[in-house]
Amino acid sequence: MTDTTRFIPDRLQSPFQKRLKSWESLLLLVAIAIFFANSMASPYFLDAWNLSDATFNFTEKAMIAFAMALLIISGEIDLSVAAIIALASTAMGAAVQMGAGTPVLILVGLGTGLLCGAFNGVLVTRLGLPSIVVTIGTMSLFRGISYIVLGDQAFTGYPSDFAFFGQGYVFWVITFELVLFAIIAAIYGVILHTTNFGRAVYAIGNNPTGALFSGIRVARVKFILFLLTGLMSGVAAICLTSRLGSTRPSIATGWELEVVTMVVLGGVNILGGSGTIPGVVIAAFVMGLVTFGLGLLNVPGIVMSIVIGALLIGVIALPRLWKMWQAR
Amino acid sequence: MLQRLITSREVLLLGAIAVLLALIATRFPAFVAPSNLADVFNDTSPLILLAIGQMIVILTKCIDLSVAANLALTGMVVSMLNLAFPGVPVAVILLVAVVLGALMGAFNGILVWKLDIPPIVVTLGTMTIYRGIIFLISDGKWVNSHEMSAAFKAFPRFEFLGLPMLSWTAILVVLVFTIVMSRTTLGRAAYAVGGNPHAATYTGIDVGRTQFWAFTISGALAGLTGYLWVSRYAVAYVDIAGGFELDVVAACVIGGISIAGGIGSVGGALLGALFLGVIKNALPVINVSPFWQLAISGGAIIIAVAVNARASRTKGRIILKSAEHAA
Numbered sequence: 177m178t179d180t181t182r183f184i185p186d187r188l189q190s191p192f193q194k195r196l197k198s199w200e201s202l203l204l205l206v207a208i209a210i211f212f213a214n215s216m217a218s219p220y221f222l223d224a225w226n227l228s229d230a231t232f233n234f235t236e237k238a239m240i241a242f243a244m245a246l247l248i249i250s251g252e253i254d255l256s257v258a259a260i261i262a263l264a265s266t267a268m269g270a271a272v273q274m275g276a277g278t279p280v281l282i283l284v285g286l287g288t289g290l291l292c293g294a295f296n297g298v299l300v301t302r303l304g305l306p307s308i309v310v311t312i313g314t315m316s317l318f319r320g321i322s323y324i325v326l327g328d329q330a331f332t333g334y335p336s337d338f339a340f341f342g343q344g345y346v347f348w349v350i351t352f353e354l355v356l357f358a359i360i361a362a363i364y365g366v367i368l369h370t371t372n373f374g375r376a377v378y379a380i381g382n383n384p385t386g387a388l389f390s391g392i393r394v395a396r397v398k399f400i401l402f403l404l405t406g407l408m409s410g411v412a413a414i415c416l417t418s419r420l421g422s423t424r425p426s427i428a429t430g431w432e433l434e435v436v437t438m439v440v441l442g443g444v445n446i447l448g449g450s451g452t453i454p455g456v457v458i459a460a461f462v463m464g465l466v467t468f469g470l471g472l473l474n475v476p477g478i479v480m481s482i483v484i485g486a487l488l489i490g491v492i493a494l495p496r497l498w499k500m501w502q503a504r
Numbered sequence: 505m506l507q508r509l510i511t512s513r514e515v516l517l518l519g520a521i522a523v524l525l526a527l528i529a530t531r532f533p534a535f536v537a538p539s540n541l542a543d544v545f546n547d548t549s550p551l552i553l554l555a556i557g558q559m560i561v562i563l564t565k566c567i568d569l570s571v572a573a574n575l576a577l578t579g580m581v582v583s584m585l586n587l588a589f590p591g592v593p594v595a596v597i598l599l600v601a602v603v604l605g606a607l608m609g610a611f612n613g614i615l616v617w618k619l620d621i622p623p624i625v626v627t628l629g630t631m632t633i634y635r636g637i638i639f640l641i642s643d644g645k646w647v648n649s650h651e652m653s654a655a656f657k658a659f660p661r662f663e664f665l666g667l668p669m670l671s672w673t674a675i676l677v678v679l680v681f682t683i684v685m686s687r688t689t690l691g692r693a694a695y696a697v698g699g700n701p702h703a704a705t706y707t708g709i710d711v712g713r714t715q716f717w718a719f720t721i722s723g724a725l726a727g728l729t730g731y732l733w734v735s736r737y738a739v740a741y742v743d744i745a746g747g748f749e750l751d752v753v754a755a756c757v758i759g760g761i762s763i764a765g766g767i768g769s770v771g772g773a774l775l776g777a778l779f780l781g782v783i784k785n786a787l788p789v790i791n792v793s794p795f796w797q798l799a800i801s802g803g804a805i806i807i808a809v810a811v812n813a814r815a816s817r818t819k820g821r822i823i824l825k826s827a828e829h830a831a
Contacts, residue, residue: 305809306763308567312750313757313805320799327795425795433569433628446622476644478742482636489615489629496619 199443203458206491210462214469221472228349232419234438234464235353236412237431238456241438242364243408245456247401248439249368251381251448252307254405256296257412258431259318264288264413266322269331269423278338285417286410292318293406297399315432322425331423342419353415357460360408365453373397381448437488438463462487513760513812517775521782528786535789542667548781549674550575552774553729554748555755556681557609557722559773562756563698564711564718565765566616566623571726572748573634574608578730580638583647583656583740590653597656597731605727606720608634613719617712623719631749638742649738660736670732677725682770694718698765754801755780758808779804 214221221227240257247254267288268281276284292314299310344352368374376397379387388394417423436446442459444451463484470480529536554571561568578601585592585600608630615626649657660670667675685691693714696704701711734740759776761768780801787797 299806299810303810309753309757309763309809310806312753313802313809315750316754316798316802316805318802320796320802323795323798324793327793433631436624437628440625440628446625476639478636478639478644480636481632482640485629485632485636489621489626489633492621492625493615493619496621 200452200455200458202495203441203443203455203462203491207458207462207465210465210469214465214472217469218472221469224349228345228351228354230464230468231351231354231357233467234460235351235357236415236419237435237438237463238357238460239360239412239415240405240408240431240435241442241456241460242360242453243401243404244435245439245442245444245451245453246364246368246374246377247307247405248436248444248446249381249448249451250377250398250401251384252300252398252401253311253436253446254293254296254402255308255311255432255436256292256315256318257405257409257435258428259315259322260289260292260406260409261413261416261428261431262322262425263292263318264410265417265423265427266325266331266425268334268413268417270325272331272333272335278335281334281338282414285414286407289406289408289410289413290403291406292409293403294399296406297402300402301395301399319425326423326425332421334418334421338418339421340418342415342417353419356411356415360411361453361457368453373400377401378449381445381450434463434484437484441488441491514769514771514775517759517772517779521775521779524779524782524786528782528790531790535786542671544781544785545674545778546668546671547785548777549670550729550733551751551755551777551781552674553677553725553732554722554752555759555773555777556677556770557725558752558756559759559761559768559770560681560685560694560718561623561715561722562753562761562763563694563765563768564715565698565701566715566718567627567753567763568609568612568719568722569624569627569749569753570608570612570631570634571722571752572745573631573638574605574723574726575730575733575748576742576744576746577608577634577638578605578727579734579744580642580647580740580742582731583652583734584642586653586656587647587651590656594655594659598659598728601727601731602724603727605730606724609720609723609726610716612723613716616719617716620712623715635742642740642742644742647734647740652735652738657735657738660732670736673728673732677728678770678774685770690714690717695766698767700766751780751801754805757805757812760812776808779808 244254244257264285268285271281271284296307296311296314299305299314300307341352346352346355368377376387376392379390379392380394380397384394412428416428420427438459439451439456440446441462442451442456444456466483466487467480470483525536534540554575558568558571581604582597582601586597612623612626612630615621615630616623660668660673662669664672685694693704693709696707696709697711697714704711704714733745755777756768756773757763757776758779759768759772759774761772761776783801783804784797787800788794792800
């Protein structure tokens with residue numbers, strides 16, 4: 177994607193110049209614009225409690241989006257994340273029926289997520305199957321197991337201290353989930369942008385064969401990435417179950433596509449090889465602000481999906497249209 | 505020749521369906537009665553129609569996640585058309601459905617072809633946009649059975665030589681696309697583009713244009729299915745065929761169509777859809793709770809893909825064993 181008409185090598189551009197032209201700054205402008213549009217559109221928008229509650233629109237999905245970003249950068253995808261949430265939530269619900277306390281519930285949620293991730297990872301890396309197909313299969317399988325266990329019932333009766341994860345506030349109006357979101361964002365940012373592991377993820381996404389020949393254990397890295405999406409789905413399951421206080425097999429339906437949308441909107445190339453964590457963070461805010469703003473304006477949920485869909489295509493199409501227009 | 509025939513994907517799948525039917529017959533013999541099998545085929549016809557469109561798209565290294573939304577939007581538009589002008593003949597309705605579906609498919613195709621946006625991103629976006637538009641035009645209201653004209657509802661049920669029109673449509677589309685894929689330049693181009701886009705470009709095939717036509721065909725078939733779906737079930741609402749896009753992709757995958765492009769056949773798509781259709785229809789009959797359905801079809805997809813990967817592994821000389829998994 178280099179501009180052929182007036183090519184200036186990256187190293188000759190100042191860091192400021194590069195940052196200004198980056199995807200993240202474009203997205204940040206969109207976020208700020210939506211924020212102002214929201215505050216103009218509704219007098220109820222600029223309220224600390226409101227804004228704080230609005231973060232629920234994206235925090236749980238974004239936790240998965242960070243792990244998904246790494247996976248997509250490495251050239252794979254996991255469409256089973258929402259089904260893992262359902263299964264992990266079902267497992268926690270079953271544990272509650274057996275009288276488990278909060279610490280056990282957390283272990284059950286995270287453990288189920290890890291197991292599901294490991295299952296995906298084995299199928300993709302050991303059998304060499306395409307991840308999009310594997311995870312379409314496991315998506316039905318995992319959610320199917322939840323339906324087998326629950327049928328049309330719901331699991332309730334979670335212990336009262338379990339409610340903290342989805343409903344608790346840490347600093348006055350700041351929710352526990354938002355803090356968790358920030359911590360997880362920081363961890364993934366460090367992993368992807370400063371460690372050898374992160375470098376390996378980019379290398380695999382750009383050229384898997386080349387990465388293998390340069391000594392990167394491709395299968396192992398991919399397996400770990402599937403473990404991570406599974407684990408983060410487990411974390412999201414804990415937060416969501418705690419927030420709703422009940423488990424139904426249809427929980428988090430359609431989230432896989434929203435998570436992928438968030439990642440792609442954040443500037444991660446769906447074909448692998450490029451993308452950043454700050455981009456995904458801003459994309460999470462953009463999607464959260466859009467849903468919240470439209471909600472304040474009493475726009476029905478399904479119309480929000482038009483806006484999100486148009487945003488996804490529009491934000492990706494605009495730079496290309498601009499380039500085409502400049503080239504003529 | 506004989507060996508190639510026996511080991512071919514389609515024969516394997518046909519065998520699997522036969523085994524499945526035999527197993528069901530041991531517990532419930534009436535399931536394999538010809539009239540019931542015809543019903544199963546009729547039930548599976550919408551999936552067959554969509555799977556053929558999806559097959560062509562996947563052949564060209566793309567994926568169309570917007571088919572179910574396209575189906576639902578077209579279905580809603582034609583049923584509202586029928587509501588407003590009950591006198592409009594079915595032939596016109598069919599034309600509107602196919603053209604509208606094709607336009608929506610072409611929109612996907614244009615974005616993929618001219619703007620070079622990855623197909624999964626494009627169709628993820630248009631999927632939510634098309635579904636949202638249904639809500640905007642219908643205001644969330646349903647079009648119910650009693651609001652549809654008799655002729656509108658009668659078409660897919662109209663029996664000809666013992667089979668309803670819905671089944672005939674599927675048979676016709678299977679026949680047409682068998683010819684299109686093997687005997688026309690477009691069919692050849694689709695295989696070439698998916699098999700090796702660079703080589704296809706050098707032989708003078710326009711990769712983007714081929715993908716555009718694949719999306720347009722997939723959209724047209726989704727539109728056609730949209731009318732058949734709402735008229736058969738005699739109801740149109742926002743969430744119609746919700747999540748059906750993944751069934752369609754699953755049918756293709758079971759049918760041996762390689763998600764990496766270039767490999768697959770109309771017969772494979774047909775049999776993959778039938779395999780899922782038999783499972784779906786058999787579960788309630790043999791007293792398996794419907795709640796098991798999702799898990800069983802998920803398991804079937806995973807097993808089918810794993811078997812397929814084993815069967816189609818290239819038998820060339822492997823220099824670096826571990827490189828095989830990475831690539």
